[in-house]
Amino acid sequence: MDIDIQELKDGWCGRQFDEVSFELDVREMLEFAIACGETQPRFTDPEHPDFQAVPSYASRFHGRRAMPEDFPIKSHQGFDAGKCVEVHAPMRPGDKIVARSEIHDIYTKTGRSGDMLFIVHRMRFTNQDDELVSIVDWRLVQNRVSRRAPGEGGP
Amino acid sequence: MILDLHSHSIKSDDGRAKVENYCQWIQRKKLALDGFVLTEHRQFDATSDYRKLEDEYDLLILKASEVETEYGHVLLFGVNEDLQHAFDFSRIDLPLAEVVEQARRHDAIAVPCHPGRVTVGMCAHYETRGPVEGVEVIETLNGGSRGTENEEAIALAKEYGYRGVGGSDAHIVSFIGRCATDFERNVANMEDLVRELRAGRFEAVSYKI
Numbered sequence: 001m002d003i004d005i006q007e008l009k010d011g012w013c014g015r016q017f018d019e020v021s022f023e024l025d026v027r028e029m030l031e032f033a034i035a036c037g038e039t040q041p042r043f044t045d046p047e048h049p050d051f052q053a054v055p056s057y058a059s060r061f062h063g064r065r066a067m068p069e070d071f072p073i074k075s076h077q078g079f080d081a082g083k084c085v086e087v088h089a090p091m092r093p094g095d096k097i098v099a100r101s102e103i104h105d106i107y108t109k110t111g112r113s114g115d116m117l118f119i120v121h122r123m124r125f126t127n128q129d130d131e132l133v134s135i136v137d138w139r140l141v142q143n144r145v146s147r148r149a150p151g152e153g154g155p
Numbered sequence: 156m157i158l159d160l161h162s163h164s165i166k167s168d169d170g171r172a173k174v175e176n177y178c179q180w181i182q183r184k185k186l187a188l189d190g191f192v193l194t195e196h197r198q199f200d201a202t203s204d205y206r207k208l209e210d211e212y213d214l215l216i217l218k219a220s221e222v223e224t225e226y227g228h229v230l231l232f233g234v235n236e237d238l239q240h241a242f243d244f245s246r247i248d249l250p251l252a253e254v255v256e257q258a259r260r261h262d263a264i265a266v267p268c269h270p271g272r273v274t275v276g277m278c279a280h281y282e283t284r285g286p287v288e289g290v291e292v293i294e295t296l297n298g299g300s301r302g303t304e305n306e307e308a309i310a311l312a313k314e315y316g317y318r319g320v321g322g323s324d325a326h327i328v329s330f331i332g333r334c335a336t337d338f339e340r341n342v343a344n345m346e347d348l349v350r351e352l353r354a355g356r357f358e359a360v361s362y363k364i
Contacts, residue, residue, distance in 0.1 A: 107168070107197075107245065108247045109168070109196065109197065109223065109247060110223050110227075110228070110247050110274065110275050111274070111275060112272060112273045112274055112275060113274065114274055115247060118168065139168075
């Protein structure tokens with residue numbers, strides 16, 4: 001499939017396609033912190049005056065859709081290339097969070113395995129005061145047709 | 156003067172190191188580096204200002220680019236506004252001959268990197284597509300190379316008479332300085348670096364364990 005990256009970017013990037021809301025639960029925050037191996041009391045002790053979720057906490061949430069409806073590339077056609085969490089403010093128990101999803105970027109790059117297409121799915125998390133608390137960028141990578149010349153080896 | 160000519164910060168999509176953390180690592184580990192060059196993928200970072208870090212850590216921090224061509228990846232030293240308008244840095248199918256020529260025309264220099272690497276290095280492409288005119292310098296020592304990739308690069312340099320530089324290709328802090336380039340003369344800025352690369356007054360060095 002030959003994809004026009006600029007056309008994809010122009011058509012899809014920056015358009016919100018999903019919104020979910022939820023309330024932060026102290027027990028779940030604690031379990032996540034312990035699973036991460038966290039030892040600092042502000043993340044592991046709910047009685048601590050500054051108790052809050054660990055910085056990567058927002059990465060555990062998903063929207064209702066991984067990609068916009070009718071988006072030409074389906075999430076199951078690629079694989080997870082990792083998440084990047086940008087923390088802006090603490091997430092605390094009882095916070096009412098709204099998470100909005102958009103395609104943030106689409107780009108190509110080349111590596112040992114050939115050409116790759118990256119889709120950056122961004123979720124922006126705001127709290128009950130409409131304060132930005134976290135941004136999570138999830139990268140999905142898809143291997144594209146290799147540009148190797150005929151007869152050239154390699155994996 | 157020893158400079159790591161190939162490194163990536165969080166400005167690159169796959170970079171996991173902040174520039175300050177590179178500086179801290181160099182200082183903490185007492186690495187024999189006088190500075191490093193940030194070669195962000197498919198872009199030129201015109202906005203970041205590292206002068207404070209340079210002063211604080213007594214290091215030279217220069218900015219360049221790593222672009223992608225049909226012959227593999229290429230470092231561009233001496234990127235200026237004119238060169239940025241000469242072609243689209245974000246493309247992954249740039250013609251190497253044009254990149255080399257445009258760099259020369261705009262007082263920069265194009266240095267194909269990790270030539271021994273599969274798909275994104277020029278060695279294999281030379282076998283199938285033939286050599287490209289205008290290449291003067293290639294990266295013969297790359298800190299991220301596997302197996303015999305650096306040996307292949309050195310052999311290519313020998314065969315075509317290219318001079319070889321070294322760079323770590325660091326994406327994480329602890330990789331900075333694994334390979335570098337030892338310059339005979341002082342390099343104070345990008346202009347000096349391009350001049351010394353053109354003059355061939357350097358040698359690639361490896362600190363890989």
